[in-house]
Amino acid sequence: AQSVTQLDSHVSVSEGTPVLLRCNYSSSYSPSLFWYVQHPNKGLQLLLKYTSAATLVKGINGFEAEFKKSETSFHLTKPSAHMSDAAEYFCAVSGGSQGNLIFGKGTKLSVKP
Amino acid sequence: EAQVTQNPRYLITVTGKKLTVTCSQNMNHEYMSWYRQDPGLGLRQIYYSMNVEVTDKGDVPEGYKVSRKEKRNFPLILESPSPNQTSLYFCASSLRGRGREQYFGPGTRLTVT
Numbered sequence: 001a002q003s004v005t006q007l008d009s010h011v012s013v014s015e016g017t018p019v020l021l022r023c024n025y026s027s028s029y030s031p032s033l034f035w036y037v038q039h040p041n042k043g044l045q046l047l048l049k050y051t052s053a054a055t056l057v058k059g060i061n062g063f064e065a066e067f068k069k070s071e072t073s074f075h076l077t078k079p080s081a082h083m084s085d086a087a088e089y090f091c092a093v094s095g096g097s098q099g100n101l102i103f104g105k106g107t108k109l110s111v112k113p
Numbered sequence: 114e115a116q117v118t119q120n121p122r123y124l125i126t127v128t129g130k131k132l133t134v135t136c137s138q139n140m141n142h143e144y145m146s147w148y149r150q151d152p153g154l155g156l157r158q159i160y161y162s163m164n165v166e167v168t169d170k171g172d173v174p175e176g177y178k179v180s181r182k183e184k185r186n187f188p189l190i191l192e193s194p195s196p197n198q199t200s201l202y203f204c205a206s207s208l209r210g211r212g213r214e215q216y217f218g219p220g221t222r223l224t225v226t
Binding site: 006009029032034036042043044045046049051052090094099100101103104105106 | 117144146148153154155156157158161171203205207209210211212213214215217218219220
């Protein structure tokens with residue numbers, strides 16, 4: 001069975017400082033992992049995905065994530081936060097042949113000026 | 114433009130009055146899925162479909178029905194809505210198989226009084 005745990009429900013950073021959103025996963029299969037972003041009153045947009053290629057994955061808007069099998073983690077980072085990064089972020093795992101995604105409960109990112 | 118559309122975007126209804134939320138995609142995707150999003154719970158899968166006439170239950174199927182008569186459409190039916198189905202609903206689609214990115218619609222906010 002697959003599961004995802006997002007370790008922080010809310011993260012607050014100042015503009016220009018680094019962002020770290022933490023995600024741990026559990027999967028019986030070799031997992032595919034995703035980060036999605038949801039801006040207020042919008043749908044979900046894919047930031048990046050890991051599918052067993054390079055363990056450091058680069059996404060849109062300067063975000064990246066590192067797959068660490070030994071730690072079962074897939075943390076999302078960005079060197080310098082912008083006000084426009086304020087949103088809710090979801091980590092998801094896909095391990096079965098159907099392609100179903102299991103989502104974490106989300107991390108709300110606030111960016112202070 | 115490649116997209117997933119949902120209608121209506123907002124709906125307020127009363128307990129027991131049947132309703133349908135439509136979902137359509139123009140990317141020729143085999144896989145489609147419905148999720149509900151509730152505060153603090155993330156996204157939970159209601160039903161999914163691997164192809165035309167093939168549907169299966171997700172994690173929270175009670176009180177919902179779906180059908181997949183055409184590849185592009187995947188309507189969600191609430192035959193007797195109840196207040197605990199007040200939620201934000203998302204439709205998503207993707208190509209079949211592991212590691213495939215899911216594309217999300219803009220969401221339907223449903224309130225059942």
